[in-house]
Amino acid sequence: MNFRILAKFLGALLLLESFAMASCGIFAWWDTVAGDELARDALFLSAAVVAIGGALLMVCGIGKIDRVPRREGIVVVGLGWVLCGLAGSLPYILGEPRLEFSDALFESVSGFTTTGSSVISADPATGRDIASWPRGILMWRSVTQWLGGMGILVLFVAILSYLGMGSKSLFRNESSFQTGEVSTARIRDTALILWKVYVCITAVCTIGLKAMGMTSYNAISHAFTVVSTGGFSPHNESVGYYSNWGNGWLIELWLSLFMVICSVSFLVWVVLLRKRWSRLRSEEEGRLFVVLCLGGAVVMACGVASSQDIDFFTAFRQCWFTVTSVASTTGFGTVDYTAWPGFTLVLIAMIMLLGGCSGSTAGGIKVSRLIVFLKTARFEIVKAFRPNQVFRMHVNGNALDGEERSQTVVFVALYAFITIASCFVVALFEAGNDMDMLTSFGCVVATLSNIGPGFGDVGPSSNFGHLLPVTKVFLSLLMILGRLELYAILVLFIPSLWKKY
DSSP: OOHHHHHHHHHHHHHHHHHHHHHHHHHHHHOOSTTHHHHHHHHHHHHHHHHHHHHHHHHHTOSOOSOOOHHHHHHHHHHHHHHHHHHHTHHHHHSTTOOOHHHHHHHHHHHHTTOOOOSSOSOGGGSOOGGGSOHHHHHHHHHHHHHHHHOHHHHHHHHOGGGTTHHHHHHHHHSOOOHHHHTTSOHHHHHHHHHHHHHHHHHHHHHHHHHTTOOHHHHHHHHHHHHTTOOOOSSTTGGGGGTTSTTHHHHHHHHHHHHHHTTSOHHHHHHHHTTOTHHHHTOHHHHHHHHHHHHHHHHHHHHHHHHHTOOHHHHHHHHHHHHHHHHTTOOOOSSOGGGSOHHHHHHHHHHHHHOSOTTSSOOSSOHHHHHHHHHHHHHHHHHTTOTTOOOOEEETTEEEOHHHHHHHHHHHHHHHHHHHHHHHHHHHHTGGGTOOHHHHHHHHHHHHTTOSOOSGGGSTTSOSTTSOHHHHHHHHHHHHHHHTTTHHHHGGGOGGGGOOO
16 A cells, blocks of 8 residues: 555645635635624634645655556545545534534535435524524535535546546546446546536526525525535525425425436536437436436325325425435425325335436435346346347446446445444444334435435434434444445455555
């Protein structure tokens, strides 16, 4: 292991994060709302501490680096996300609401991984509700999700030209893009184009929300967290705060539209901007995602309308927003879906695990893996009575070989194993609190799939603040594990990885 490479890139990553903190500090200094003086000081102090740490690491990594080997690349990705989460917790500790370390770490990691889970109560009676936070801290909370949406290391690749050949290793391990989708162009150029599209979509979303009556602050905050499919909101009621507005339905529809857009691979939007319309014909992953959302919303609406004694269109409005929020792993809420019929909760849990498309800002297993898994299962079934038949498997127009099919099956199996094992670990940690299995399952699915709200005592009307500190730290690790799609974190626990050349 070349530790000089690790020090150099991790140091540069911290400097980038300190710049983002300082930017939020400037916002807090400019903002005239009472209480932001404390947020300003906390953000500037945090930025200074992180910048000093980054500079020291850069000094340790002085020297020319021609390329980043694959092994160092995956370690930079894994440790980079852990380090960003730790550094990002400083504003929550040094300024209001002055959280404990485990709470601050959970909130920070939840932001960067675009999970959207929170430890802060929505009840103003507790004295620590979200609405009482300084706006500068809440802006930092939204910025962490926006940076984490496309991937802070994808931004890192885009702006640092000296990464050279190692940029492909960072890009592949940090993002959910398929290797074949980005192999035809320079990785740095691809990352830069993706961030340009990301910024443009954010700008369009912000302008739309502003036109619908939101203040500039709320429009920017919600645009940052919907485009990143993160789900943090500066309101206790989340998007439900706007549901009773005269145009509340329009705000929900606008946000749903962008949740769907950002759950589809961003490379689709890149090729469409280049007027390569034929790409739409081969985009089976995106089509299936939209069909699943529409079908799930209609089925749920039928059940909700009959059980809640409301008209179908009102039920469909609630279900469509909930389904797109859950399927995109955004986690915005307008209603408490735990009060819906039992079969809708099963559908929601399945949608949670599935998530969005590869190459999007959404979490979960990804629709492309479901397609490969189902096609592989069909292949094995047919092979039982036609052993000599030759199959050619394609996903989104790309041919898949046997190795890629095997990797998908292993990933799904590993994901299922980690989910079950983590449910046991959470239940074990919380044994003294008599946590039921529904809540344990909700904790794991919500964090590993980067959803936000779960089930039981961590549902959309509750939060994760009542959990033990050790549980919050464990769930923070699950968030990073899910965001990096398992391997970039699991590999850090392999002793042979750390051996010197």
